[in-house]
Amino acid sequence: MKTIVLFGAGKSASVLIKYLIKESEINNWKFIIADANKQLIEAKTGGSKFAEAVQLDITNDIAREKVIQRAHVVISIMPPALHFLIAKDCVEWRKHLLTASYLDDKMKSLRDEINHRKLLFLCEMGLDPGIDHMSAMKIIDDIKSKGGTITSFKSHCGGLIAPESDNNPWHYKISWNPRNVVLAGNAGAVYLEHGEEKTISYEHLFDEANTVKVDELEPLAYYPNRDSLSYIPVYKLHDAKTFVRTTLRYSSFFAGWNAIVDAGLTNDKHTINAAGLTFKKWSESILPHVNDSNKNLLEFLGLFEDTAVPSTATSSADILQHLLETKLAMQPTDKDMIVMLHEFVYELNGEHKQLQSSLVVKGEDNVHTAMAKTVGLPLGIAAKIILNGTLTLTGLHIPIVKEIYEPVLE
Known part of the structure; x- marks a missing residue:
């Protein structure tokens, strides 16, 4: 079973979680959401059997790696300073990674390893940037x-x-x-x-x-x-x-x-x-x-x-x-x-x-916000087109090439 792992269940996650639960039901995928607040996750998953809530301290290397090993695609909407912890594990365990944050020098330092392992690391995949x-x-x-x-x-x-x-x-x-x-x-x-x-x-x-x-x-x-x-x-x-x-x-x-x-x-x-x-x-x-x-x-x-x-x-x-x-x-x-x-x-x-x-x-209300929609949906769509084989690009990217922006904007 193909598996998506999402790190973070905060303000920007509500619409993304709703979208990926729906896609997981349609495609028979597994969807794991990891956050320090398990109750917050469960409030947003609505008891879906396709979603699994994992309480996690993101700085706990063993626990974090254990979750990442289960993934085919990893999405991080954690604070930018924490992306690199996840990114290093994704390189180590050969997992694709999506974030909405700016592409920084730390992420760029992994470029050669990302290319060598034929992974896709897609940054700036939210609203602005995205x-x-x-x-x-x-x-x-x-x-x-x-x-x-x-x-x-x-x-x-x-x-x-x-x-x-x-x-x-x-x-x-x-x-x-x-x-x-x-x-x-x-x-x-x-x-x-x-x-x-x-x-x-x-x-x-x-x-x-x-x-x-x-x-x-x-x-x-x-x-x-x-x-x-x-x-x-x-x-x-x-x-x-x-x-x-x-x-x-x-x-x-x-x-x-x-x-x-x-x-x-x-x-x-x-x-x-x-x-x-x-x-x-x-x-x-x-x-x-x-x-x-x-x-x-x-x-x-x-x-x-x-x-x-x-x-x-x-x-x-x-x-x-x-x-x-x-x-x-x-x-x-x-x-x-x-x-x-x-x-x-x-x-x-x-x-x-x-x-x-x-x-x-x-937006619809203070949970299903326009911000959550426009930050979350590009990430969710990107995960979907990776798993269904539409997006086969590898390397370290931001969404400025047709292979990415055409299927996402459609």
């Missing part, structure tokens, strides 16, 4: 096949709250890993604009809320996302004078978050002593940055409350994460929303052309 790569490359390959030259590419993507569930001044609620929300953008950004390389430090990333319009939605603001330049050779867009990948938010988010970043409240490096510390005392560094445009946002988040911070907090980021999880939590009937927009400028047959492609997906 669906953004696949949908962009489909258009890029199409334009190039007609003889076109792309001179500008802008790719925008964000996890937002749907308008019908938008009832706070941040116009934002947590639909994915809250720690990632706290640390988003902390590496700054580098991108290409009108032929010039632009570098923005973390401290200035949220200074300006430039906007785009998508369908019938209110204008959305964006900030450059990480290192866009590294994707120019990946997308083979060497003629582009503008190339930028961004993250979408509503404009109001920038007003509040810029002050939080300037005050150093996202810091996860410096150790703090939570004993006797209140939110009001902790957030004192933000006072010089409070103004009419952000005061109500900061108050809503609870920064000035004279109550104790969590006793378990060891960094400022821990405290901020607690506030995000409590003040910006999705309620059971809330719907989140994924928005993606690609903007192309290209030359074809001597003519200057523009093209936009957008995607808007809404």
Whole structure:
């Protein structure tokens, strides 16, 4: 019996688990979900006889290897820092591996062994990165096949709250890993604009809320996302004078978050002593940055409350994460929303052309979210087409080649 092993049953796993249970029933596959919280797994599997819940400490080498040995395909939606533990075992036991996280240097160090053992390690197979790569490359390959030259590419993507569930001044609620929300953008950004390389430090990333319009939605603001330049050779867009990948938010988010970043409240490096510390005392560094445009946002988040911070907090980021999880939590009937927009400028047959492609997906509730759907389904579909023989590619990849993006997008 062919077996899929999934590590992680958190926020992004609900739709993936539902999809793979259905596929396992259809194809008579075994589906194993491993997580530190067995009850969480069982709540999402609904008692399916095709799904097996395994309580597991991911850092326990013996227990982890024992589960991986049972797999044909392994999927990891664990925090990125833990992927490498799983990846080494997958190489050792000759198992294919899928993740939604960015392809990093640690994973690249396994490339030769992956190739030698004829395995497929597919990274960046979620939403952003993931669906953004696949949908962009489909258009890029199409334009190039007609003889076109792309001179500008802008790719925008964000996890937002749907308008019908938008009832706070941040116009934002947590639909994915809250720690990632706290640390988003902390590496700054580098991108290409009108032929010039632009570098923005973390401290200035949220200074300006430039906007785009998508369908019938209110204008959305964006900030450059990480290192866009590294994707120019990946997308083979060497003629582009503008190339930028961004993250979408509503404009109001920038007003509040810029002050939080300037005050150093996202810091996860410096150790703090939570004993006797209140939110009001902790957030004192933000006072010089409070103004009419952000005061109500900061108050809503609870920064000035004279109550104790969590006793378990060891960094400022821990405290901020607690506030995000409590003040910006999705309620059971809330719907989140994924928005993606690609903007192309290209030359074809001597003519200057523009093209936009957008995607808007809404969730069902606070469990079956649009984020879970768009992160999980690409991973699930990839696992399916590996097991049914549609995808036979081997090596270390991200989803930018037709062999991957065509069957997944279909």
